[in-house]
Amino acid sequence: MFTQGHADFLVEVFEEIARKKARLRGYRIVREPRLMRRFTARFARR
Numbered sequence: 001m002f003t004q005g006h007a008d009f010l011v012e013v014f015e016e017i018a019r020k021k022a023r024l025r026g027y028r029i030v031r032e033p034r035l036m037r038r039f040t041a042r043f044a045r046r
Contacts, residue, residue, distance in 0.1 A: 026045055026046040027043040027044065027045060027046065028043065028044060028045075028046050029041050029042070029043060030042050030043060030044045
């Protein structure tokens, strides 16, 4: 179950990503669990 607080947090994260999108190139996944990959993957610069 998601709450309004979860939704607000996601909006804040996506706004931050949008502001930094020019600097967020060249990442690769270095660890990805079988479940919940979108939320718990680990990234490293290429």
